[in-house]
Amino acid sequence: MLDRLAERLPQIVVAPSFLLILVFVYGFIIWTGYVSFTKSKMLPVYKLDGLRQYTRLFSMDRWDVAYSNLFVFASLFIIVAIIIGCLLAVLLDQHIRAEGALRTIYLYPMAISFIVTGTAWKWMLNPSLGLEAYFQSLGWESFSFNWIVDKDMSIYVVVIAAVWQASGFVMALFLSALRSVDQEIIKAAYLDGASNTRIYMGIILPSMRPVFLSAFVILSHLAIKSFDLVVALTGGGPGYASTLPANFMYEMTFRRNQIGIGAASAMMMLATVAAIMIPYLYSELRGKKNG
Amino acid sequence: MANRDRLPGTDGKGRYIGRFLIYLTLAVFAIWYLAPLYVVVSTSFKDLAEIRGGALLSLPHEFNVSAWHKAWSQACIGVECTGLKPYFINSISMSVPAVLISTFLGSITGYALTKYRFRGANIIFSLMLFGCFIPFQVVILPMAQTLGMLGIANTVNGLILVHVVYGLGFTTLFFRNYYVSIPDDLVKAATIDGAGFFRIYWRIMLPLSPPIIVVTIIWQFTQIWNDFLFGASFTTGGAQPLTVALNNLINTTTGVKHYNIDMAAALIAAAPTLFVYIVAGRYFVRGLTAGSVKG
Numbered sequence: 001m002l003d004r005l006a007e008r009l010p011q012i013v014v015a016p017s018f019l020l021i022l023v024f025v026y027g028f029i030i031w032t033g034y035v036s037f038t039k040s041k042m043l044p045v046y047k048l049d050g051l052r053q054y055t056r057l058f059s060m061d062r063w064d065v066a067y068s069n070l071f072v073f074a075s076l077f078i079i080v081a082i083i084i085g086c087l088l089a090v091l092l093d094q095h096i097r098a099e100g101a102l103r104t105i106y107l108y109p110m111a112i113s114f115i116v117t118g119t120a121w122k123w124m125l126n127p128s129l130g131l132e133a134y135f136q137s138l139g140w141e142s143f144s145f146n147w148i149v150d151k152d153m154s155i156y157v158v159v160i161a162a163v164w165q166a167s168g169f170v171m172a173l174f175l176s177a178l179r180s181v182d183q184e185i186i187k188a189a190y191l192d193g194a195s196n197t198r199i200y201m202g203i204i205l206p207s208m209r210p211v212f213l214s215a216f217v218i219l220s221h222l223a224i225k226s227f228d229l230v231v232a233l234t235g236g237g238p239g240y241a242s243t244l245p246a247n248f249m250y251e252m253t254f255r256r257n258q259i260g261i262g263a264a265s266a267m268m269m270l271a272t273v274a275a276i277m278i279p280y281l282y283s284e285l286r287g288k289k290n291g
Numbered sequence: 292m293a294n295r296d297r298l299p300g301t302d303g304k305g306r307y308i309g310r311f312l313i314y315l316t317l318a319v320f321a322i323w324y325l326a327p328l329y330v331v332v333s334t335s336f337k338d339l340a341e342i343r344g345g346a347l348l349s350l351p352h353e354f355n356v357s358a359w360h361k362a363w364s365q366a367c368i369g370v371e372c373t374g375l376k377p378y379f380i381n382s383i384s385m386s387v388p389a390v391l392i393s394t395f396l397g398s399i400t401g402y403a404l405t406k407y408r409f410r411g412a413n414i415i416f417s418l419m420l421f422g423c424f425i426p427f428q429v430v431i432l433p434m435a436q437t438l439g440m441l442g443i444a445n446t447v448n449g450l451i452l453v454h455v456v457y458g459l460g461f462t463t464l465f466f467r468n469y470y471v472s473i474p475d476d477l478v479k480a481a482t483i484d485g486a487g488f489f490r491i492y493w494r495i496m497l498p499l500s501p502p503i504i505v506v507t508i509i510w511q512f513t514q515i516w517n518d519f520l521f522g523a524s525f526t527t528g529g530a531q532p533l534t535v536a537l538n539n540l541i542n543t544t545t546g547v548k549h550y551n552i553d554m555a556a557a558l559i560a561a562a563p564t565l566f567v568y569i570v571a572g573r574y575f576v577r578g579l580t581a582g583s584v585k586g
Contacts, residue, residue, distance in 0.1 A: 020455075106320065106321070116561045123553070267429065281417070285417055
């Protein structure tokens with residue numbers, strides 16, 4: 001009896017963690033999914049009501065803005081962060097003096113909270129006291145940068161701050177990958193007379209495809225979850241011009257007592273994440289088994 | 292790339308211009324990354340009159356620490372004028388237990404999953420892994436209900452539970468990826484010698500684990516300390532963590548805006564994780580990449 005218990009020990013040890021995840025992740029997803037099909041407003045009700053919350057959701061301009069903002073924000077954020085991160089990594093790989101110090105400078109934003117980042121950028125971009133006023137007071141009268149209060153531009157301010165925060169991380173990711181490229185191949189290419197640029201564009205960067213993929217996945221994951229940065233930087237405004245789906249969900253659920261719509265929007269976010277993450281995780285796990 | 296110096300086209304004038312452009316680009320980016328920090332730090336030492344003067348990028352005339360003092364112990368968050376101090380304590384008493392518990396659970400789960408590949412271990416791991424990547428919006432509502440039922444709504448203990456549960460996926464992932472590279476023979480040999488599950492964990496796995504423990508603790512601490520969503524969703528008033536209190540302080544619309552206090556408050560909130568980053572940056576980077584690249 002005791003022996004059999006000992007044999008089962010690994011399962012017994014894994015059980016609590018697994019049960020927690022099962023209930024708090026998968027059980028809760030089912031719960032939220034269920035509630036999204038009910039009439040729940042301030043309190044959850046459990047009588048099914050079909051797809052009404054989803055049709056209401058899709059007819060709301062606020063959701064439209066939030067969901068299309070997500071694509072504008074995510075695509076710009078991902079592309080620019082990857083370009084900057086990649087550029088910095090390649091440049092840092094050129095036997096740079098003070099590489100360590102520069103790396104520390106590029107990466108530190110990743111250690112601070114989005115609320116702090118938002119606060120700092122909001123202050124810098126404050127139209128009456130920030131950069132705009134500063135350059136004007138220096139005599140550059142026509143200098144204007146008021147995107148943060150412009151409803152067509154405020155989402156791009158969020159992009160700028162998000163890139164500032166995450167591009168150093170992409171740099172770190174690429175730099176460690178650059179350092180693990182097979183040096184023999186590079187030597188051979190040099191001996192063949194290939195130029196530096198050609199070696200990077202033709203050999204090194206293509207061999208780093210998995211890193212591009214990881215960067216893409218992590219950044220898109222960050223983008224979809226973005227919530228705090230918008231709260232601290234623009235408050236979703238002006239109006240609701242710079243809200244993202246996460247802010248929409250919070251607003252509906254906690255401020256407007258529209259739990260049903262909140263749940264429906266959360267399910268839409270989950271579906272968006274799943275469309276990206278499931279294929280990626282599937283290939284990662286399969287790759288591991290084969291390796 | 293050791294032999295670049297001997298390459299054609301990389302010497303003479305062209306080389307110097309090239310090097311100059313590289314350093315210039317790197318420096319411009321360094322300024323871009325440092326500018327917000329510089330502005331925030333210098334603003335926090337200015338008095339309000341100087342701030343209203345609009346010289347955003349200039350150094351303060353004299354170093355005035357009163358804003359720091361006020362941010363720490365006097366500034367009003369909501370109706371309570373206690374400064375950030377109680378919320379700082381909240382964040383500490385939330386992060387420390389949550390980090391330790393989730394790290395421990397991750398380590399023993401990772402050990403069991405890699406060294407005892409029982410049936411279903413892979414499925415369990417896959418389910419835990421996907422749990423890392425869900426948008427938390429999808430669990431917030433039921434979590435709020437559950438915390439209420441457990442009687443820990445609006446408490447630091449409630450937040451500890453939340454952070455342990457949603458940190459588990461990552462901590463397990465970190466330890467699993469690390470333990471996979473430890474030879475199974477070590478465990479087999481110890482089993483033949485009669486060592487049991489916990490003995491092997493205690494005597495063999497843990498002594499090999501310090502690097503990954505450091506990585507996990509730093510990762511978890513940064514995540515939990517910087518969290519805003521859970522704090523804002525599950526707490527109000529006195530139980531709020533620091534990030535939520537900071538946001539309330541900054542986005543108060545009543546009265547005169549004290550930008551210097553806001554900036555000092557932001558720096559207080561950022562200080563612990565920045566400190567960890569500067570002291571243990573190497574491990575911090577490893578954590579960021581361990582969560583992403585195949586282990």
